[in-house]
Amino acid sequence: MTDLILHEDPCSGNCYKIRLTAALLGIPLERRFYDIRKGETRTAAFLGNVNANGRIPVLQVGGRFLPESNAACTWLAHGSTLIPGDRFDHADMLRWMFFEQYNHEPNVATLRFWIGLIGEAGLSAEQQRQIPARRAAGDAALTLMDKHLAANDWFVGNRVTLADIALYAYTHVADEGGFDMARWPALGRWLQRMTTLPGYIPMD
Numbered sequence: 118m119t120d121l122i123l124h125e126d127p128c129s130g131n132c133y134k135i136r137l138t139a140a141l142l143g144i145p146l147e148r149r150f151y152d153i154r155k156g157e158t159r160t161a162a163f164l165g166n167v168n169a170n171g172r173i174p175v176l177q178v179g180g181r182f183l184p185e186s187n188a189a190c191t192w193l194a195h196g197s198t199l200i201p202g203d204r205f206d207h208a209d210m211l212r213w214m215f216f217e218q219y220n221h222e223p224n225v226a227t228l229r230f231w232i233g234l235i236g237e238a239g240l241s242a243e244q245q246r247q248i249p250a251r252r253a254a255g256d257a258a259l260t261l262m263d264k265h266l267a268a269n270d271w272f273v274g275n276r277v278t279l280a281d282i283a284l285y286a287y288t289h290v291a292d293e294g295g296f297d298m299a300r301w302p303a304l305g306r307w308l309q310r311m312t313t314l315p316g317y318i319p320m321d
């Protein structure tokens with residue numbers, strides 16, 4: 118296979134999604150590290166050569182660069198069972214991955230970054246003002262997931278797909294953002310189920 122390089126910061130769940138997908142599929146990845154808290158994805162070199170959007174993760178496939186975590190997971194999982202063959206299930210997987218990017222990640226991941234990694238004292242007044250709304254939206258996303266998982270082992274069909282991987286990355290560290298995970302027991306059982314997958318790796 119073409120050489121694959123993951124441009125990443127190990128504290129990022131978006132980067133972990135790609136490492137977890139590769140691990141479950143047995144695909145080796147070379148890792149290049151950046152510290153987002155030091156602005157290392159905002160340098161002229163990074164913007165010019167890796168991602169004009171100034172963010173990790175970026176999956177480098179030979180000489181081409183693929184930003185956006187869910188796009189990178191899709192590239193890796195092409196032709197595997199992590200992407201359903203059934204037309205409806207395939208679209209349903211995308212439904213959960215879009216949900217993850219719109220309803221889940223901007224709230225659950227952002228609060229984990231602000232509260233767990235930066236610390237409330239280090240936040241701007243504007244960031245502090247946004248906490249209650251992001252908390253309510255994150256709670257709503259986790260509640261919706263819990264309701265689905267109370268009746269289903271996986272997000273789509275009867276096996277793990279990229280939808281589970283995309284949603285797992287920040288849900289399993291949501292407690293670091295102050296989310297009370299005891300509220301969502303089905304979510305807790307699914308988090309545990311994910312760790313039993315052959316090839317599973319934890320976040321660094």
Ligand SMILES: N[C@@H](CCC(=O)N[C@@H](CS)C(=O)NCC(=O)O)C(=O)O
Binds near residue numbers: 129158172
């Ligand atoms: N939608 C993107 C989000 C990428 C993103 O927000 N990356 C963050 C880290 S998780 C980042 O690079 N932040 C550094 C910055 O914005 O300077 C994805 O899923 O990959």
